[in-house]
Amino acid sequence: MTKLLTLSISETWKNNYKVVTYDMDACQFHSLQIKESQFRDKDGKIIWDLFGVTKVNQAIPTQSEFSTISGQPVLVKYLDKEEMISFFNNYKTSAKRFFYGNASYGIVKVDSISKIHIPVLKNNKLTQKIDFKSGSKPFTFKLNKDFRWLKYWENVPERKIVEKINQWTTFLNNKNKSVYLILYHHKEYNNPKYNKWIVGFHCL
The missing domain is CATH 2.40.50 (OB fold (Dihydrolipoamide Acetyltransferase, E2P))
Structure with a gap:
């Protein structure tokens, strides 16, 4: 099995x-x-x-x-939470190694969330990007396709978006929280600017 x-x-x-x-x-x-x-x-x-x-x-x-x-x-x-944190820490890689390498998957621990970009409707689908630091290196405009994350923003009224972005940025940067990304490299896309993105966004 x-x-x-x-x-x-x-x-x-x-x-x-x-x-x-x-x-x-x-x-x-x-x-x-x-x-x-x-x-x-x-x-x-x-x-x-x-x-x-x-x-x-x-x-x-x-x-x-x-x-x-x-x-x-x-x-x-x-x-549980402690088991997942242990798992992520055991199998994590550096964001630099993933984004500049050829691995299909990566688990990355985030040092800080620099910016949550305003969600944008594109081809009738909501898209959203984040900027973050990992290993003291900045990574910008990374597409976040986590399903729960996008469903959340679908239900936020437009007038509340900036307020919620500020609240989430503060929450995710709390020193008692650990943020991990599950990253995916779609190798069938040849353009390296667009073939790597976030598929999992976890705050533990």
């Missing part, structure tokens, strides 16, 4: 999602293509959820960006 830890959920198109998981035995990342109806089994039990460990028979890499799985997936447990 293969144990997959769900690290991020981002929407690829309406009601279809890219779920980035980590094989805790083989120590490798897998992206899964999950429809909205597939997050629960036929009895309504959750199968895929953030920080949940889901058992499958096998996770198999393919020629595409998505791996396939065999066997009926079953969510067996969740990792």
Whole structure:
């Protein structure tokens, strides 16, 4: 059996999602293509959820960006805050190494959030970018595709956006908080300015 830890959920198109998981035995990342109806089994039990460990028979890499799985997936447990912080710290890399390298995935700890950009509606989809520092180096205009994050901003009235941006910037920079990013490199896009983005945005 293969144990997959769900690290991020981002929407690829309406009601279809890219779920980035980590094989805790083989120590490798897998992206899964999950429809909205597939997050629960036929009895309504959750199968895929953030920080949940889901058992499958096998996770198999393919020629595409998505791996396939065999066997009926079953969510067996969740990792708590302390376990996730330990996991992130054990497997993190430097933002510089990811953005200037060729890895497909990266886990990065953020030193500070410099700016949360105003969300923009583009091609009928909300997009949003952030600036941050990691390893004392600034990284700007990084696209944030975390599903929960974008759904939050969809529900913020326009008149409240600047106020909420200021509140979130203060909250995320609290010295008692740790912010981690799950990063993805879409290698089919040749332009290095646009083929790496945030798929998971976690404050613990």
